[in-house]
Amino acid sequence: MFLERIVSEGLAHFSYLVGSGAKAFVVDPRRDCQVYADLAKREGMRITHIFETHRNEDYAIGSQDLVQLTGAKVLHGPGLDWEYGEELADGQRYRFGGLELEAVHTPGHTYESMSYVLRDTSAGSEPVLAFTGDTLFVGDVGRTDLPGPEHRRKLSELLYDSLHKRLLTLGDGCIIAPAHGAGSVCGGDIADRATSTIGLERTQNPLIRLSKEDFVERKMREILERPPYFSQMEIMNQRRHLPLSGLPVPQPLVPGEFAEAIGSGAVVVDTRLPHSYAGAHTKGSSSIWIDGLPAYAGWLLPYDRPLLLVVEDEQQVERVVRMLVRIGYDNVQGYLRGGMVQWYREGLPYESTKTMDVHELKALMSREEVFVLDPRPHHEWAELHLEGAKHIFVGDMEKHLEEIPKDRPVASMCSVGFRGSMAAALLRERGYDNVAVVIGGVNAWKAAGYPVIEQ
Amino acid sequence: MFLERIVSEGLAHFSYLVGSGAKAFVVDPRRDCQVYADLAKREGMRITHIFETHRNEDYAIGSQDLVQLTGAKVLHGPGLDWEYGEELADGQRYRFGGLELEAVHTPGHTYESMSYVLRDTSAGSEPVLAFTGDTLFVGDVGRTDLPGPEHRRKLSELLYDSLHKRLLTLGDGCIIAPAHGAGSVCGGDIADRATSTIGLERTQNPLIRLSKEDFVERKMREILERPPYFSQMEIMNQRRHLPLSGLPVPQPLVPGEFAEAIGSGAVVVDTRLPHSYAGAHTKGSSSIWIDGLPAYAGWLLPYDRPLLLVVEDEQQVERVVRMLVRIGYDNVQGYLRGGMVQWYREGLPYESTKTMDVHELKALMSREEVFVLDPRPHHEWAELHLEGAKHIFVGDMEKHLEEIPKDRPVASMCSVGFRGSMAAALLRERGYDNVAVVIGGVNAWKAAGYPVIEQ
Amino acid sequence: MFLERIVSEGLAHFSYLVGSGAKAFVVDPRRDCQVYADLAKREGMRITHIFETHRNEDYAIGSQDLVQLTGAKVLHGPGLDWEYGEELADGQRYRFGGLELEAVHTPGHTYESMSYVLRDTSAGSEPVLAFTGDTLFVGDVGRTDLPGPEHRRKLSELLYDSLHKRLLTLGDGCIIAPAHGAGSVCGGDIADRATSTIGLERTQNPLIRLSKEDFVERKMREILERPPYFSQMEIMNQRRHLPLSGLPVPQPLVPGEFAEAIGSGAVVVDTRLPHSYAGAHTKGSSSIWIDGLPAYAGWLLPYDRPLLLVVEDEQQVERVVRMLVRIGYDNVQGYLRGGMVQWYREGLPYESTKTMDVHELKALMSREEVFVLDPRPHHEWAELHLEGAKHIFVGDMEKHLEEIPKDRPVASMCSVGFRGSMAAALLRERGYDNVAVVIGGVNAWKAAGYPVIEQ
């Protein structure tokens, strides 16, 4: 038995390649799917089946891309209007050498959510491992808010039942292999550990230990951001799309060409760290640091215009492209060759953003009317924030601009500076002239002994 | 939490790198240990501790080599005369970021055998994972015959207690991470699946389900080969040795140089498949196919003479060297550049061995007095063998030569041909002129419908 | 200026990636063309142009495949009926940053053959380097026999003029970058050194030093094999074809599946060395050792049937596939998983071929009527052969079968054994039952002091 977890950083997405003898299957493949084919080739296996745990919202499903590479058959949960693949029924079983995989319908996160239970028939009939998708994570369970408020209670109840009647019954010794790890937007508090078992979750997962009533209430109260690209993914993941044939390769563009591409309507994503961005950037660019792309690109970048990249080190281009295609941004036209250095070396105009440290902010707050903006997701704000700050999540800022004054200095302050930079860039673009990013953020503020409000 | 299993093929040896934050530890490192340092570097971690589950017999411990790369501290079980590292006591605990590792004394395979139990303190106090060394495998348990017959019953009883009182009590949900997988000489019947839990072993492991009395009897009756290099490893693993600094790089030798090196006392290991070896090989060479090195080199190759390699494809040299250093053969002097082709292209003398298929053997057996030699390990012979064959394990042949007639044709026949080739080479070297290798072996014989004796 | 030579082993084909600033071009790309795109990506360059030195006969041009990856423009010499790309005129110039490339018409090898002369405009106007295609090699010049006997004299004269009037005039200091190196079938005696200059060729190239008359006579007398796949390449290289999107990935096939694929009409190519092949192979398979594929596959394998592979080590599969697609064999269906060992382990029927060494052959020749067949190319035979052997080039054997007796033992003997194995396989397939391969070949025969005829 061959089993390998493939991790997509940032998305904290786990997919799996499993094989026995010459046959293999993949659970929840990502878009840049050469990795599965390469591993299978190395192991002398053919990928014959692809199992999807659900339609997914936070990333673009790579099944159609992987079919193109391998000719495998795609299998989904029932009830959705899929334009590709086949629907599974609860209880359906598949053989792969000495392994048997059983589809178990576990609605809750979505109606069609499936788990897949693996048995090693040479060892016994007890389930050895369960691919639990977004139903059960290590230390957390799936969201129930995505299909909409009218479904939420129903889904929360279904989820409770799926967990208790379908998964916990697999036995304490059954290993779980979920679709996400710590850091995913698909869970509020997934543990920073990829490995667990039914037994461990039964005792350690705080949500599993609740009564059904408490569980449903807790899920009804949960506040998690819902990036607008989720809708895009939900559609894309049910439709046929043109499969990737290899990773897109953005062209190296010299400053003149880059400027021209901007002029033709392309959107600039600057993936450098806050200081670099603050120091010099092209007018109108978005500031999303490289590891923040999976979580934030989908809030800020359009799907209908080509993207241009500004990176710190050109060896990062491929990493950026991978992160973008995984959430459906395939049209990455080019990157600035030589980076911002080349841009200003050639005398092209750039913009800067002010930065300040927490001591400057403190001084400023006591002296004048500074507007402190906290653009973090709600749960981070709830945990710890600055007294006197105003919380508007960066993804919602467009709808709340009237709450941010144009006639006062604005200090954009997150936990460290990344989202602060992102929000500041957006405000600059909307005509705010007096915006600064607070470097160090609430963490440094608290470390300096300044007053905070903590959960 | 970072956890990665590093597999040494052939030995079916599992070692582990585990880290949290910037600190990491390794369990049971192998000799060619750059892999741990590279992984730690990639993850931004320092390897600070090395935990040994026991002294090991089937491979050379790489701790001293890894100390040279990392400066980590080595920790062993108690009671042996270690020349390096420190001894642990039962119950000793170590912190690595959010992880806690507890040493649990689990004698049985050896007296000093330790298991290591991992807890994720942020999630709860239940054991999450146990490194079970050679105490508990997936589907099997450790050998108790190695320290000698006088210890065997005692160790079997200790093992039973370690399993039932120390490991099964960790809870069904605890994942197990053993030191070996399927194919290891350290277990008779380890499952071909690396992943399991206490719960699964409690229900699926045939040895765990026995009563103490039955368990001890079963262990007392178990017949497993004991390669002579085990003694070498036991000594080497307790003593200080000169650490490897990088993998040895055998020199490419042209035929003349290769012949000269043979003349100076080096021993030739020919790692090609049976047919290639049979067709042409240098006089006096050993025939051990590449993937058979971990299991058979230690039976046939001396530790006090330099080794020379003949390989099928020169890109295999590094793989061969890795396999050899893992069992303490560091002195690999060179390889034949251009292979046997270059050797006979230059007109140097070579030898051939006869091959035959099962139909020829069948015909021969009915016609004349052929002596059919089965050189496989005892348990393979016990499972399935040819009627009329004589079983002498290849590793024991030197002591049983008088049982093999010199005046009759000998057909050396294993399950497929690898060990047959190995035994034939050895007989040729001892002056047997009329030896043939049966290609296809007992498997093909049985497939042809000829009579076999099966368990 | 960036310049890299990309070597296709076996074909001894040289292609080049050249760039300056952000722009790059490729000369004579091969089919498996990801390498150019990867290098350009690493260097931050865009491949904008592809220059072909001529239509090529010995390999499949990769321009259309590379266009698919890069969108570059393809440029050819004039006068052929190309279905893609554009025609160049003599003297046409292109700028790439500080470089200038001039197309120089150098007919001779073919009518449309172009060379490309590079100048570094920042350094001066003297030619720095010339891509000389199949016009001028290191130590040799291009063939003039391929377009047919009626063109041969004309082309030889044209070649002389192209060399003396267009290339030698570039100046002694001009570096040459030809399309082939030692071992190519495109030259009889190309030097085993990739690097040269006009000055070195002027003094060291034996063909350059001839008078026009002597040169033409020498070229008229030249005997070089013309593999039948050359015709296939000539056609394929002028036509549009479906570009490769990535390298084909043959499926791992277990013995049953492999046998089934043979039954459905696929052709088996066994790339193992002579001994392995001789020991056991599937009935009807072709024996072409791995490094012999570029030179011999095109003589023996059909283009209209799927291919199946038997390899020595499964890590060689990708290398074999590369070699095959480079000469237009894209339909590689699968490979035997586990190799011949797995085949006979499962008891499937196989065939063997006899082998003998030169001493056995010598004895046989004195005892009986053995027919010694030498299947090597003409120039090798001319250099050195066995007294009493019969020369029939393996590629021509089908047409000369009547010259090979069926009622006498045949000893197939090349210089070492590879082509001997190939010829023996072919004879077996044509019903010859008594064929043996002479291991060591003429080289070992000569080394043993037996009589040979030398040039």
Add this chain to the structure above:
Amino acid sequence: MFLERIVSEGLAHFSYLVGSGAKAFVVDPRRDCQVYADLAKREGMRITHIFETHRNEDYAIGSQDLVQLTGAKVLHGPGLDWEYGEELADGQRYRFGGLELEAVHTPGHTYESMSYVLRDTSAGSEPVLAFTGDTLFVGDVGRTDLPGPEHRRKLSELLYDSLHKRLLTLGDGCIIAPAHGAGSVCGGDIADRATSTIGLERTQNPLIRLSKEDFVERKMREILERPPYFSQMEIMNQRRHLPLSGLPVPQPLVPGEFAEAIGSGAVVVDTRLPHSYAGAHTKGSSSIWIDGLPAYAGWLLPYDRPLLLVVEDEQQVERVVRMLVRIGYDNVQGYLRGGMVQWYREGLPYESTKTMDVHELKALMSREEVFVLDPRPHHEWAELHLEGAKHIFVGDMEKHLEEIPKDRPVASMCSVGFRGSMAAALLRERGYDNVAVVIGGVNAWKAAGYPVIEQ
């Protein structure tokens, strides 16, 4: 013949691995020398000889390190007090398969400088390629100022003779393989092209075309910076030193550990780009951008204290370490894990430097008494600089601090910003409080149409 140029970026250092058959040699190996051993292994060659063209000043010779890996013999030019290797005499010859290498004494750059002339004996007696060390570059010739002013005229005359009597006489067709390419501090104006010939240099190299008298005068007038580490290299390169066994691996240090290491006397090198450095850096750190390390580390970093790294992306650590060991900085203790972000996330104190663009500088210059400091090497200043700026090369600043006012704002301005940042960091460290870096530098200034003084 196998020939590969190995480029050390930044140093623009070229070394060469050359082989024929199973034997190979290296010319001018660098410290991180695994690359040669790996290439030789891939090609089935043994590195038996190492040839040094001269003692070298700009990098640490890797011969002793490579001897440790390979056991090769080191050969130097005559007359120096070498503690390792052997001295060569002019005309000494070595065979490597079909190649012959001749040592040719070419003093000028240093007294013991050697060139090595390669002949391909199978092709003819004309030199095919010459390794010209620091004697002849593409488009330039070696420096003659390093051994000291008293030797300069003598060396310039010797260099002229070596060039004209020993190298130009090799024939126009001889390829040259120098020790440096464009960007090296070992030449003022080496062409951005690695490949040339004697013929091309005879016509295109501006220094070769001068008369002896003009040549010597030109060399006497040449002003090139002489980094203080050159002296360190000259000593290190003649002495025995402890060879590297693998690349040093700096430890990941969390902010607290990093601060502690600073406290214990380690020196921080911050390799980020100017903006990142300006935004936040640890007090007292040096600012040397990653690709500037080879040229500037040797001016600013001590050899007797451990180094600590701050990098933009942790995947750059190995690249930084390579660059440092190549100039003898082996003691790289650690790097800041998580970068400056982690540093200020944990609330540790940092410093910032002001930045301004050229328009702000222009405004400031018209308003107040700003001191514009240009810290570039002399030849860059000579080519183009700002009216009213003061030139003090960054490497000499310590000795000229009294020329820089403490009571006025200082604008540090190079061509783009890298050296400006470096100089500003140094001034901050020396107690200058009012220093700003001009982003875009003279290039942007000129592009904006502001007045400059050009050569």
